[in-house]
Amino acid sequence: MTEAILVAMLAFLLGGILKGAIGAGTPVIVIPLMSIYFDVPFAVAVFALPALVSNLWQGWSFRRHLSDRSFVLRLVVAAGIGALLGTLLLAALPSHWLSITVGLLALFYVGFRMAKPDWALNYAFARSLAVPAGLLAGILQGAAGISAPISVTYLHAMQLPRERFIPTISALFAAMALIQLPSLIGVGIMSWQILWLSLLACVPLFLGMPIGAALVRRFGAKAFDRTIMVLLLVIAVMLIAESV
Structure with a gap:
């Protein structure tokens, strides 16, 4: 359990810096690091x-910049449905397949x-893709x-300005987490031990967020983005290598 806590704290600190x-x-x-x-x-x-709490907080902080709410509503509803379907897959698929999938997704993200x-x-075209994009994002999440x-x-x-991008993607992630959390309990993956670790992980995540904002200004x-891409590339390769 001690190792789990240390790895989780490091992973969430780095994730908070990026966020x-x-x-x-x-x-x-x-996800790849853990x-x-x-x-x-x-x-x-x-x-x-931590995903639910941090995105609710960040979305609320930028709420005045959230526009085109009908688009956001379609996106988050579809993402919530996708998150439920994805959680069912998480409970059914072999763990090493999931590890390889995570590594490949990370590599694809870096490559793209x-x-x-x-x-x-x-x-206008991107807006019309809100439902399929949200659904597929939810399934992957x-x-x-x-x-x-x-x-x-x-x-x-979609080239949204930063002040619109942040509340939009925060609403998307919060919607997925809101559905995913009870779904994980329902399929038996979430235990009390994991829930306590999840709660503890909120601390380094929130500590990392102002560090990330300061690093970008500096x-x-x-x-910063290039550094993160290199780190992610190393993590993804290690994850795939240990899963095959």
């Missing part, structure tokens, strides 16, 4: 409560961000704990 810097991306760090030491269901369960940093979608290849890429491609978003 404070760009407003998203915590599971991209937390999955190296434990299985994916454990990592996903520990992440559920490097190859297409300026990829964009027409806003529920089954593997990482929706960034869909959620972050999709919303980033070094710039691009330098």
